[in-house]
Amino acid sequence: MTVSEDESGTVLRQESHQDQRGRITVRGLTRPAVGLAAVVLFQLLFASVFAGVLHHPVLHHAPVAVVGRPPLAQVVNSHGGGTIRLVAEPTAGAAQAAIRGGQANAAIIAGRHAQTLLIQTAASPGTATVLTKEFTTAATALKTPLQVRDLAPLPASDSTGISAFFLVIAWMLGGYVGATTLGMMLGGVRSPSLRHAATRLGLLAGYAAISGFLGALLIGPAMGVVPGYNLALAGVGMLLVFAAAAATAGLQATLGMPGTLIAIIGMVVFGDPTSGTSIATALLARPWNVIGQGLPPSAGLSAARSVTYLGGINLTGPLTVLGTYAAAGTLLTLAAAAWRHHRPASPTTQPQSA
Numbered sequence: 195m196t197v198s199e200d201e202s203g204t205v206l207r208q209e210s211h212q213d214q215r216g217r218i219t220v221r222g223l224t225r226p227a228v229g230l231a232a233v234v235l236f237q238l239l240f241a242s243v244f245a246g247v248l249h250h251p252v253l254h255h256a257p258v259a260v261v262g263r264p265p266l267a268q269v270v271n272s273h274g275g276g277t278i279r280l281v282a283e284p285t286a287g288a289a290q291a292a293i294r295g296g297q298a299n300a301a302i303i304a305g306r307h308a309q310t311l312l313i314q315t316a317a318s319p320g321t322a323t324v325l326t327k328e329f330t331t332a333a334t335a336l337k338t339p340l341q342v343r344d345l346a347p348l349p350a351s352d353s354t355g356i357s358a359f360f361l362v363i364a365w366m367l368g369g370y371v372g373a374t375t376l377g378m379m380l381g382g383v384r385s386p387s388l389r390h391a392a393t394r395l396g397l398l399a400g401y402a403a404i405s406g407f408l409g410a411l412l413i414g415p416a417m418g419v420v421p422g423y424n425l426a427l428a429g430v431g432m433l434l435v436f437a438a439a440a441a442t443a444g445l446q447a448t449l450g451m452p453g454t455l456i457a458i459i460g461m462v463v464f465g466d467p468t469s470g471t472s473i474a475t476a477l478l479a480r481p482w483n484v485i486g487q488g489l490p491p492s493a494g495l496s497a498a499r500s501v502t503y504l505g506g507i508n509l510t511g512p513l514t515v516l517g518t519y520a521a522a523g524t525l526l527t528l529a530a531a532a533w534r535h536h537r538p539a540s541p542t543t544q545p546q547s548a
Contacts, residue, residue, distance in 0.1 A: 251472035262304030308339035316503035319355035369438025383446035391531035406431030426501035440523025447530035465491035
């Protein structure tokens with residue numbers, strides 16, 4: 195409750211958010227109502243993005259290498275509604291190279307007695323499943339023998355390929371939760387000086403290194419999901435955790451605690467459903483394919499699958515995305531601390547003499 199005086203010195207009592215008995219007034223309910231309304235909007239955003247991307251995953255212009263003139267390819271291309279895009283290759287070897295290099299998601303090879311479908315499940319289990327179903331359905335309709343050959347099958351210990359996704363999400367969540375926790379433990383998410391910001395980033399780098407090492411240890415030797423200890427996977431985890439942590443720290447340094455919400459919306463609400471769990475991120479409908487490829491979850495999952503099952507191919511793109519987030523977050527954190535430390539002090543208003 196606020197108190198003021200009129201010209202005669204009489205004390206005037208203004209209405210506060212609580213009455214004298216401590217009961218909350220109507221005015222006192224405004225801010226909680228606005229806050230809960232914002233949470234409802236967050237729920238709707240979260241549900242709409244996940245439902246919009248994952249309720250009916252469909253390929254969009256998936257490149258399929260074609261060797262010869264297989265009728266199955268023409269049928270699927272004609273009736274698929276733009277789900278695939280045929281790319282001619284001169285030989286079966288060239289088609290395999292296109293798949294392994296990421297230029298094609300599958301290949302259909304014409305044969306004298308049967309046609310062969312080449313897939314690579316470990317690269318994107320959902321994409322391989324959708325393509326296999328489409329070509330198998332067309333082969334059944336045409337009564338054409340079809341052989342399916344998997345160039346990179348998943349091991350029995352991870353037959354769905356979902357383990358890498360959960361590890362990546364755990365690393366990413368650890369990144370922004372770690373940045374927020376550390377910021378609060380150090381006295382606030384906004385660093386008052388360059389030295390304070392550098393210390394925070396150094397601690398986050400050490401935290402990221404431990405997270406990557408232990409994550410690879412857990413999914414490898416401890417649980418046996420992937421064979422042995424994969425040092426490259428640990429490296430991907432270190433970079434992913436630091437990228438998520440540094441990006442969060444940078445947003446917090448600039449915007450305060452609201453920066454945490456922006457990080458969650460970007461990396462979880464938009465990042466998780468577009469990460470490539472159902473089908474490859476690049477094959478999603480617009481704008482999700484563009485959004486997803488620029489976010490840490492998709493880059494982290496692609497890198498993790500590559501170093502775990504695909505021999506480390508096609509790492510340049512994912513590592514570039516993660517490195518960009520790490521560098522941008524670092525620079526933003528340091529720049530915000532430098533500006534806060536050197537900004538001119540606010541002038542104080544001197545009282546007028548009587």
